Every structure is written in structure tokens, then in C-alpha cells.
Amino acid sequence: xxxxxxxxxxxxxxxxxxxxxxxxxxxxxxxxxxxxxxxxxxxxxxxxxxxxxxxxxxxxxxxxxxxxxxxxxxxxxxxxxxxxxxxxxxxxxxxxxxxxxxxxxxxxxxxxxxxxxxxxxxxxxxxxxxxxxxxxxxxxxxxxxxxxxxxxxxxxxxxxxxxxxxxxxxxxxxxxxxxxxxxxxxxxxxxxxxxxxxxxxxxxxxxxxxxxxxxxxxxxxxxxxxxxxxxxxxxxxxxxxxxxxxxxxxxxxxxxxxxxxxxxxxxxxxxxxxxxxxxxxxxxxxxxxxxxxxxxxxxxxxxxxxxxxxxxxxxxxxxxxxxxxxxxxxxxxxxxxxxxxxxxxxxxxxxxxxxxxxxxxxxxxxxxxxxxxxxxxxxxxxxxxxxxxxxxxxxxxxxxxxxxxxxxxxxxxxxxxxxxxxxxxxxxxxxxxxxxxxxxxxxxxxxxxxxxxxxxxxxxxxxxxxxxxxxxxxxxxxxxxxxxxxxxxxxxxxxxxxxxxxxxxxxxxxxxxxxxxxxxxxxxxxxxxxxxxxxxxxxxxxxxxxxxxxxxxxxxxxxxxxxxxxxxxxxxxxxxxxxxxxxxxxxxxxxxxxxxxxxxxxxxxxxxxxxxxxxxxxxxxxxxxxxxxxxxxxxxxxxxxxxxxxxxxxxxxxxxxxxxxxxxxxxxxxxxxxxxxxxxxxxxxxxxxxxxxxxxxxxxxxxxxxxxxxxxxxxxxxxxxxxxx
Numbered sequence: 001x002x003x004x005x006x007x008x009x010x011x012x013x014x015x016x017x018x019x020x021x022x023x024x025x026x027x028x029x030x031x032x033x034x035x036x037x038x039x040x041x042x043x044x045x046x047x048x049x050x051x052x053x054x055x056x057x058x059x060x061x062x063x064x065x066x067x068x069x070x071x072x073x074x075x076x077x078x079x080x081x082x083x084x085x086x087x088x089x090x091x092x093x094x095x096x097x098x099x100x101x102x103x104x105x106x107x108x109x110x111x112x113x114x115x116x117x118x119x120x121x122x123x124x125x126x127x128x129x130x131x132x133x134x135x136x137x138x139x140x141x142x143x144x145x146x147x148x149x150x151x152x153x154x155x156x157x158x159x160x161x162x163x164x165x166x167x168x169x170x171x172x173x174x175x176x177x178x179x180x181x182x183x184x185x186x187x188x189x190x191x192x193x194x195x196x197x198x199x200x201x202x203x204x205x206x207x208x209x210x211x212x213x214x215x216x217x218x219x220x221x222x223x224x225x226x227x228x229x230x231x232x233x234x235x236x237x238x239x240x241x242x243x244x245x246x247x248x249x250x251x252x253x254x255x256x257x258x259x260x261x262x263x264x265x266x267x268x269x270x271x272x273x274x275x276x277x278x279x280x281x282x283x284x285x286x287x288x289x290x291x292x293x294x295x296x297x298x299x300x301x302x303x304x305x306x307x308x309x310x311x312x313x314x315x316x317x318x319x320x321x322x323x324x325x326x327x328x329x330x331x332x333x334x335x336x337x338x339x340x341x342x343x344x345x346x347x348x349x350x351x352x353x354x355x356x357x358x359x360x361x362x363x364x365x366x367x368x369x370x371x372x373x374x375x376x377x378x379x380x381x382x383x384x385x386x387x388x389x390x391x392x393x394x395x396x397x398x399x400x401x402x403x404x405x406x407x408x409x410x411x412x413x414x415x416x417x418x419x420x421x422x423x424x425x426x427x428x429x430x431x432x433x434x435x436x437x438x439x440x441x442x443x444x445x446x447x448x449x450x451x452x453x454x455x456x457x458x459x460x461x462x463x464x465x466x467x468x469x470x471x472x473x474x475x476x477x478x479x480x481x482x483x484x485x486x487x488x489x490x491x492x493x494x495x496x497x498x499x500x501x502x503x504x505x506x507x508x509x510x511x512x513x514x515x516x517x518x519x520x521x522x523x524x525x526x527x528x529x530x531x532x533x534x535x536x537x538x539x540x541x542x543x544x545x546x547x548x549x550x551x552x553x554x555x556x557x558x559x560x561x562x563x564x565x566x567x568x569x570x571x572x573x574x575x576x577x578x579x580x581x582x583x584x585x586x587x588x589x590x591x592x593x594x595x596x597x598x599x600x601x602x603x604x605x606x607x608x609x610x611x612x613x614x615x616x617x618x619x620x621x622x623x624x625x626x627x628x629x630x631x632x633x634x635x636x637x638x639x640x641x642x643x644x645x646x647x648x649x650x651x652x653x654x655x656x657x658x659x660x661x662x663x664x665x666x667x668x669x670x671x672x673x674x675x676x677x678x679x680x681x682x683x684x685x686x687x688x689x690x691x692x693x694x695x696x697x698x699x700x701x702x703x704x705x706x707x708x709x710x711x712x713x714x715x716x717x718x719x720x721x722x723x724x725x
Contacts, residue, residue, distance in 0.1 A: 019394075020382065020420055020437040024088055026401045026427070027434045028052060029079030031094045033072045035430035051432025052079060053423025055113050055356055058412035059120030060179060060249075062419030064091075065412055066123050067434045068114040069425070072096075078114055078125050078146075080153060081434070088436060092153050095123070097144030099159045101131035113172070118179030118249060118415065121148045122156075126172035126186070130159065141171030143186055145219065157219060160184075162210045164225050166192050171210065176247040176254070179304070183251030184212045184219070187242025191225065204238030206231065209245055209256040209271075211278060223278055228269030230284045232262040241269065246302040246309075249361060253281075253306030257297025259313070266296030268311045268326075270333060282333050285309070287324030289339045291317040296324065301359040301366070304415060308363030309333070317341075323357075323368060323383070325390060337390055340366075342381045344396055346374035358413030358420065362575075364472070365417035366390075369409025371426075374398075376405030380422050386470050386547065387500050399435030403428040408435070416441060416576055442469030444577055446477070446570030447549075449585045456590040458557040460540065464549065465572045471497070471550040473574040480569040481534070481556075481587060487512030491534035491562070494518075495552055500545040505538075505554070507531055533562045558589045565589075 035051050051069050058065040068078040077094040113126040123146045130142040142159040165171050165188055174187035191208040208225040231239035240260030247254045252273045259266040267284040287296055294313030301310040307328045316322040316339070323340040326333050358367035366383040373379040379396040399408055399422055410423030420437040427433040447464040467473045474497055482490035492508040507519040507529040519529035526538045535557045542553040568585040571578065 020397055020439045022400055023086065023419075023436045023438045026399055026424075027067075027081055027088055027090075027436070028428075028431060029067065029077075029081075029090055029094055032069065032077065032431060035069075035432075036071055051425045051427065051430040053408075053410055053427065053432040053434045054425040056410045056412045056421045056423035056434050057114055057116040057356075058414050058419060058421045059116055060118035060361065060415035061120070062414030062416070062438075064116065064120030065421045065434070065436075066114050066116050067410075067421075067423050067432075068125065069432055071430070076125070076127070078123065080123070080148075083436075091148075091151060095125065095146050095153060095155075097125055097127065097142075097159060098155060100127065100142070101159075113174050115175040115177045115184070116412075117177045117181030119181060122146070122177060122181030123153075124175040124177060124184055124186075126175045127159070128170040128173035128188070130172065140165065140168045140190075141173065141188055143172045143175060143184070145184070147181075147217075156217060160186075160212060160219055162186070162188075162225060163221055165208070165210075169208070174242060174245045176245045178247055178251030179249035180251075182214045183222075183247060184214075185245045185247045185254050185256075186210045186212065187245040187256060188225075189240050189243040191227075191242065192238070204233040205240055205260060206233065206238045207241030207243065207256075207258060207260075209242045209254065211254070211273075222276060226256070226269075226271055226278055226280075228256065228258065228267075228271075228280055228284055231258060231267070232265075237263060239267070240297075243298055244300045244312075246300050248302055248306030249304035250306070253302065254278075255300045255302050255309050255311075257300040257311060258284075259295035259298040259315075261297070264293035264295050264315065265290065266294055266298065266311075266313055266315075268297045268300055268309065270309065270328075272306075281328075281331060285311060285324075285326050285333060285335075287311060287313070287322075287326075287335055287339055290322070294322060299357045301357040303359055303363030304361030305363070308336075308359070310357055310359055310366055312357055312368065321370065323366065325366075325385075327363075336388060340383055340390055340392070342368070342370065342396075343392060344381070345370065345379075346377075356410045356412070358411040360413055360417035361415035362473075364470070365413065367411040367413045367420055369411050369422065371407040371409035373409075376407055376426060377402065378406055378408030378424060378426075380409065380411055380420070382420075384470075386472065387545075397422065397437055399424065399433075399437075402433070406433070440468070441576050442467050442473050442574050443579075444474055444572035444574045445579045446572050446582050446584060449479075449568045449570060451585075451587065457560065458555065459587065460553065460555045461568075461587075463552045463554070463570060465552075465570070466548050466550070467572065467574055468548060469574065470548055471500075471545040474550055474572055475575055476573050477550065477552065478569075478571045478573075478581075479554075480571075480581070481566050483564060483566050485569075485581075489533060491531070491556065491558065491566075493536065493554070495543075497543070497545060497550060499543075501543050503543050505529060505536060505541065507534075507536060532559060534558050563589045 029052055032052060052067050054068055054070055056065060056067040063083045066078050066080050070076045077096045079094050080091040081088050082091045115124040125144045127143060128141045131140060142161050144159055145156045146153050147156045162171055169188035169191035171186060171188040173189045176185045187209050189207045190205045192206040206227055208227045210225050211222045212219045213222045227241055233239060237260050239258035241256050241258040243259050244257035245254060254271050255268055257268045261267040267286050269284050270281040271278050272281045294316035296311050296313035298314050299312035309326045311324045314321045325336045327336045364385045367380055369378060369380045371378045379398050381396050382393040383390050384393055402424060405426045406424035407426035408422050408424035412421040418439055418441050422435045425432045444467045447466050450462045451459050463479055465474060465477045477495050479493040480490055487508060488511055494506040495503055497503040503523055505521050505523060510532050521527045521529050521538050523541050523543050528535055528537045537555050540555040544551045566587050566589060567583050568587055569581045570584050571581045
């Protein structure tokens with residue numbers, strides 16, 4: 001079984017489930033035009049979306065966000081903000097598209113819509129009302145695309161319009177971008193609208209979605225417009241497909257909402273792309289448990305991998321609003337749990353969801369706003385998923401410093417759910433504003449190792465790990481058993497969780513090669529994996545994931561040649577962090593008597609030092625005398641590490657340079673004064689119970705020098721030992 005080497009690499013961000021706190025004050029873009037009079041009254045009458053913050057979207061890393069106003073006359077405008085060292089500032093002047101036709105009446109973001117790519121370098125501004133008075137088919141609506149280069153934003157090409165839209169399509173009513181910004185999805189809620197039926201009859205508002213792709217800076221339409229099948233149309237209503245759109249990170253799965261379908265029951269449709277061709281995947285999605293006319297599909301969101309979709313229905317249960325979550329398995333979509341309904345609103349009721357939804361890349365966190373909560377103050381609620389079960393996080397989020405009815409409710413969520421942007425279009429008389437909330441990134445950590453049964457060469461171990469974002473965020477956990485810090489000739493095990501009770505066990509080969517091949521098996525299951533140091537049986541192996549904890553039970557049989565006292569090192573990784581190695585125990589492997597150096601203890605078993613580094617202390621037993629070494633670092637890598645091997649009876653200390661090279665001379669004795677002088681650490685002299693007298697100076701003993709030499713292969717893998725994280 002060959003396993004991709006990326007299993008042992010440090011990946012990039014995932015979610016945390018801690019409490020959000022506001023980061024800085026509210027943000028208001030400069031250069032905005034004065035809002036129209038009476039805008040709050042218009043908003044209360046459901047024509048909401050005036051000032052800055054009618055929509056807000058954030059990049060994957062959470063360091064760039066865009067907010068938009070659809071009544072910054074004459075064409076609307078957008079503002080970009082960036083974060084540096086936790087401080088937000090506006091980047092450049094407001095963005096306004098050129099080439100708008102006629103009197104757009106809010107050509108940019110008429111639906112309160114804007115999109116940003118995952119890398120934060122591409123922004124789409126939707127102008128669903130552009131050229132709206134022109135009766136020529138295809139001339140209703142447009143989008144403008146902006147790109148960033150060296151911190152400067154500029155429009156990319158002219159206004160973008162489709163080739164096959166019908167009159168009054170409102171193309172640009174909704175927009176979404178893939179992570180790389182090269183695939184754009186645009187909705188047109190009224191495509192196929194009035195006046196197009198035979199003999200002057202009225203054709204319902206079917207709606208549609210278009211896909212555009214970028215090549216060498218040029219945007220072109222990819223295929224014909226998309227309209228989902230199975231829509232239920234009436235004489236005076238249609239499906240309204242394209243009212244909301246979202247796209248996966250790779251751009252190959254999109255969702256479009258149709259809140260008018262089946263007389264405002266609403267629905268959503270999924271489309272996938274294969275070799276540049278789009279097709280509908282399954283039937284339309286309709287959630288269960290709806291009350292009344294929910295208008296499901298007025299807002300939609302989709303996870304980065306495209307396997308989790310969220311559909312909002314603002315009208316459910318007399319405008320209380322609800323969410324439905326759907327998941328995809330082997331190309332088949334099904335509802336996950338019941339509908340989600342917010343709690344903790346302030347009287348009067350919230351009257352439906354906010355203008356946008358936010359979802360993390362892994363699909364485990366949803367942010368939803370309710371702009372009408374608490375007399376138009378608005379608020380945002382967070383839902384998280386654990387083991388397939390959704391729950392609302394305590395409290396609601398409301399930005400501080402709002403003036404008047406702010407209508408907070410537009411949301412943008414970073415990929416790892418650590419940064420949330422909230423827009424409030426009604427703030428300060430519809431000037432509008434945005435607020436940023438943050439929560440800590442997840443922290444993975446090994447917690448313990450226990451030998452639960454057996455003895456001699458066969459023992460059953462329980463290894464425990466944790467992640468503050470939930471055990472499901474762990475991408476790989478590692479267990480390394482050996483007498484030295486080296487993945488070669490070790491019992492080096494990696495486990496990749498697949499569910500609360502399943503995953504893959506991988507045993508690194510004798511060479512510790514990060515490129516594999518590895519011996520692997522799937523749990524639960526039979527079989528075994530082995531190398532020259534140990535073997536692990538599938539029978540008796542157990543996985544248990546719950547909440548923040550993951551426990552792995554493995555029966556391990558050690559080979560006779562692996563006898564002696566060993567250190568058990570554990571590490572844990574998620575998509576955003578690496579815990580580093582922690583020595584959490586020792587194990588005595590029965591076999592031939594130890595004739596060379598071996599590990600007899602680790603003290604302390606676990607320690608957290610200044611800067612979050614771990615302490616590793618080893619005592620190598622030999623005859624006669626002993627040598628010992630200690631190191632404090634985040635990984636099994638002596639470069640940029642505080643590594644202090646001791647030598648001989650007087651336990652002199654050698655410092656290792658930043659590049660990992662051993663210094664030629666002993667800098668001090670542990671019985672004397674002074675320090676090693678190594679820049680990564682300063683070790684003061686301490687009382688040491690060993691052989692030798694205080695201040696006694698001896699040359700480095702040859703056998704100790706050999707014992708502490710690090711094989712060059714250890715340095716060939718940046719960030720760890722061969723095969724290590």
C-alpha cells in the first residue's frame with residue numbers, strides 16, 4: 001500500500017471552535033457618497049441594502065475583505081481592507097466599474113452582492129440593474145472584475161455580460177469566485193422573464209446561472225447558462241434560480257438557489273464540471289421540516305471541497321428563518337440532520353436570515369446573520385458541526401460602536417473560520433460599516449501514552465491526542481518509538497483519521513523515508529503492518545474520536561533486535577498547525593541485553609517552555625559512565641534548535657550552531673559557571689548528580705562524541721527527521 005508523502009507534511013489552516021471577539025473598531029471606507037434620504041425606511045420595507053456592508057466577503061486567509069454599497073451613486077462602490085499585525089486599514093480608493101450603461105440605479109451590487117477569491121487578489125462586483133431599461137435580450141445586468149497586483153487594484157477588462165441572457169435577466173444579482181479566482185459564477189434571478197412568452201403571454205421568472213473562466217487575464221463564458229431541472233413554475237411566479245450562488249474552492253462544484261420555486265417553497269440545485277462541461281448533479285435540493293413558505297435558496301453556501309452545502313430560507317415559519325445542510329457522498333446529496341433555527345434573538349423577532357451566509361472551507365462552521373434582529377440592530381449566529389451533528393454556539397455577535405439601526409447581518413468567513421467579517425448597511429444613517437471578529441486558530445496536541453496491557457515484546461498502547469477545534473480537524477497524528485531522535489530504524493507510526501471510529505495506520509519503513517512506500521492498513525479491519533522494528537495488528541486496534549479528543553489503541557509487537565529502553569514521542573497536526581514532538585513516556589522492550597547506549601528515562605515527561613517549545617531530555621546508558629543530551633525545539637530537527645549534548649564523566653555541554661553543526665569544543669561543564677553561548681538558548685549551570693568534581697575539565701570522550709553525532713540524513717527533511725513531520 002503506497003501512501004502519498006504529503007501525509008507527513010504540515011498543511012494549512014482549519015477551523016477552531018472558540019469564542020469570537022471583535023478585532024478593532026468598526027471600519028468605514030473613505031470617499032463614499034452621501035446615502036439617499038429615508039434609506040432605513042426602505043430597508044425596513046425589505047428593500048434593504050443601501051450603505052457599506054450590504055455585503056462583505058473575506059479571503060481564505062482572512063487578511064483581505066471587501067465590502068460594498070449599492071447606493072453609492074451613481075454606480076455603487078466597493079472598498080478593500082487588509083490586515084497587518086492585527087490592524088485593519090483601507091487599501092486604495094473605493095472601486096467603481098467603468099462602462100455602465102444607462103441609469104443603472106445601483107449598477108454595482110444591486111442585490112447587495114460582491115465576491116472575492118480565496119487568495120484575495122480578485123474581486124467581482126455584481127451589477128444586476130445595469131442597462132435595465134434596455135429591452136434588448138442580453139442587456140440587463142453586468143459584472144465588473146478587479147484584480148490586485150503589488151497592493152494596487154485595477155479593473156480587469158470591460159464590463160462582463162453573458163451571450164445568452166434574456167431580457168431583464170438581472171445578470172449579476174449574485175456572484176461567487178473559486179479560490180484561485182479563475183472561475184466566476186454569476187446568477188441572474190429573472191432570466192426568462194416577462195414578455196418572452198408566445199402570443200404575448202407572461203413567462204415565469206425561471207432564472208439562471210452562468211460560469212465564466214479566466215485565461216491569461218481574459219474572461220470568457222464557459223458553456224451555456226445553467227437552469228436546474230425539476231423547477232415548479234406557476235403563472236405568476238417562477239423558480240428565481242440564480243438568486244444566490246456559491247462555488248467550491250476548485251471551481252468544479254456550484255450551487256444555485258431558487259427561492260421562488262414551487263410558490264416560494266424554494267429549492268437549490270447542484271452542478272458539477274468535468275473537462276469543462278457542466279451538468280446537474282442529482283435532483284433539486286428541498287429541505288424537510290419547512291413551515292409555510294420558506295423561500296429556501298435565497299442564500300446558499302458551499303464548503304471548499306464542495307461536499308457540504310447550506311441553504312437558507314428566510315421565510316420559514318412566518319419569517320423566523322431556517323437553514324438546511326446537505327452533504328455529498330459518492331456523488332449523492334442528502335440532508336444532514338433537521339433544519340437549523342437560531343435561538344437567542346431579541347424581541348421583536350429577527351424576521352428571517354441575513355443577506356449572506358458564511359461557511360468554512362471544511363464545512364464545519366456556518367455563520368448566518370439576521371438583519372432585523374433587535375429593532376434593526378442585527379446580529380450574527382455561529383453553528384458548528386461535530387461528528388455530523390450541528391449545534392449553535394453560545395450567544396450572538398453584534399459589532400460595537402454602531403450608530404442607529406445598523407442592520408448587521410452580511411457575513412464573510414475565512415477558510416479556517418478564524419476571521420469573521422460582518423457588514424451593517426444601515427449604520428449611521430445608511431453610510432454603513434463593517435466589523436471584524438476573530439477566534440483562535442485550532443491547537444493540536446498529543447496528551448498521553450499508556451501501556452494498557454501485555455508485556456515483553458507485545459504490548460497494547462493507548463495514545464491520546466486533542467485539538468481545540470475538534471478531533472475531526474486532526475489530519476495526522478504520529479507516534480515514534482526509539483532511543484534517539486531519528487525516524488530511521490524506528491517504530492514510527494502515523495495515523496490519519498477518517499471518522500470517529502476509523503482511519504488509516506501507516507508504518508514508516510526502516511529508512512524513515514518520507515517518500516514511502518509505507519506499510520498501511522485501514523481501521524477497523526484485520527491484517528497487520530510491520531517493519532524491522534515492530535508490527536501492529538489490525539485485530540485489537542481501536543479508534544475513538546469524540547469532541548476535542550482522539551484516542552488510538554494499538555497492539556504493538558517489537559522485534560527482538562529492538563530491545564532496550566525506548567522513548568515514546570507523540571505529535572499531532574491539523575491543517576493549520578503542528579504540535580511538534582513531545583516525549584510522553586518510555587517503554588522497555590524485552591530482548592537481548594543492552595550492550596550499547598539506550599534511553600533510561602525522560603524528565604520531565606512533558607514541558608512547555610517560553611515560546612511554546614518542548615523540552616526533550618535523554619539519558620543514554622552505557623558502560624562505563626554515561627552521556628546525556630537535551631534539546632528544546634518544535635520538531636525533530638537540530639537546526640535552529642537548542643540542542644545540548646553532554647559529554648563524559650564531567651557532563652560538559654556542547655552548543656550546536658543554528659545550522660545544526662556540532663561545535664568542536666566544549667563550552668562549559670555543567671558543574672561550573674557560564675553558559676553555552678548558543679543563540680537559540682542559554683543554559684545556566686545547574687547542580688548535576690553525576691560523576692566528576694565541580695569545575696573539573698576533561699576532554700570530550702570519543703565514545704560520547706560518537707553517540708551524539710547526528711547522521712546527515714536527519715537534516716535532509718526541512719522541519720523534521722526523515723519521514724517526520
